[in-house]
Amino acid sequence: MCEEEILRLFPERIRGRWQEVAAQAEKLQEIRLRAGTPLTILVDGRERFVDSGGRIVDRQEAAARQESAELEEILKHLCQYSIYAFADEIRQGFLTVQGGHRVGLAGQALLDSENHIVNLKYIRYLNIRIAHQVKGAADPLIPMLYERGRVVSTLLISPPGGGKTTMLRDIIRQISNGTAYGRGINVSVVDERSEIAGSFLGIAQNDVGIRTDVLDGCPKAEGMMRLIRAMSPQALAVDELGGVEDMQALRAANGCGCRLLATIHGGSLEEVTHKNYMRDVMEEGLFERYVVLDRAAGAWGIEGVYDREGKPCLRR
């Protein structure tokens, strides 16, 4: 990812201020913009601030404060001045922009009579999470994801910002292209939030392999069923499992002989086991590998790899 891509996140008028931040593109993880508060960035796991001249500083007192009007301008720019096209994403509280970067949104929620969020207004908080394609991030994992030349169903576990999506993307790329442990296979990806492939106009912007089909912007449960019927994949990949519907779709995919590659939020294997909707899936042995990621201190780390019974195959 280059400097230019970070700068393009901002309207031309204010790009000058983000030059120094953009120069840190490879280590940059987050840009947090909150109305009336200091401009904050997360670089290599460390919180830093940006002053009015665009310099990166350590003291929050020296940082420039974010103006509300400018925040709105940034949001419009991120939405390519077509906010209507991102209405569903805004309702869900995030949007994915070109390059697969995810922008979290918060403001005032508008509710319907059944207390469902119908829209967000006064969006005053943006969290721009910078997507990184790290080719080779999955190298240490790949030998453990094959058994007798076939890919095993794998669940990646880590807290938010732990590198799950980056790892999943590289696993997809490698098993799609083929590795020393197995031939390349057809992989279908349900990219609900456009984070894995970073599709733009339907074309994957990230390298997800030569045998990969991407269904972009589709809810996971529906997308999985659709892809099984339409693309006959040998492996199916989804990001951030999170509900009973997703689990039912996973069971259906598994029943069709598809290998599953998925991620879920969690600090450890035990934590995931305590999620109601996961318990049954784990008992059924849907996943043959559980990979717990730990990105402490900015390192791309594998905390542990476990088999379907939860016994460690590898532990750091």
Next chain:
Amino acid sequence: MFKAIGIICILIGCVGWGNMRIRQERERIRHLQTMQRILERIKTEIAYGKHTLPEICLLLTEINDTSYQNCFRRIYEASVEGGSGLPALWKTEFQAFFKGQPIREEEREVFAGLPDRLGFQEETGQAENIGQAEAFFSRRGRQAEESCENRTKMIRSVSILTGLLLTIWLL
């Protein structure tokens, strides 16, 4: 002999001027109809395709008008590949394009100022707002077409008459 040649030249010149004015009027109608078609397409792409404006610009590079095609291609390239803000690009591109075109000031402003109509959080509302601009061009196009026939006759008569008067005066 020279007088006869002079008379013919004057008459040809006046009729030519008249034809040029008629052509300008027809050109204006063509522009109005093209702009209406463009806005109708934008409205449809927003309402049914939920496409973003840069994506719509890319789709509009397929319209059957080379000069507009080129404008949309430049806007798309600068906004998507260059990352520039679309409203400013749209305004600059169309203000430059409309220079020297037989389009009235108000019509230029409505089309070049289209990005000012953006900002709706919902596609139907956004499409309806674009629809207002479309209705404006549809109305203008209809009015221009209705008056074109009469104006054509008038301009043609005036140009011939001017030629004759000029000839008589010079003789």
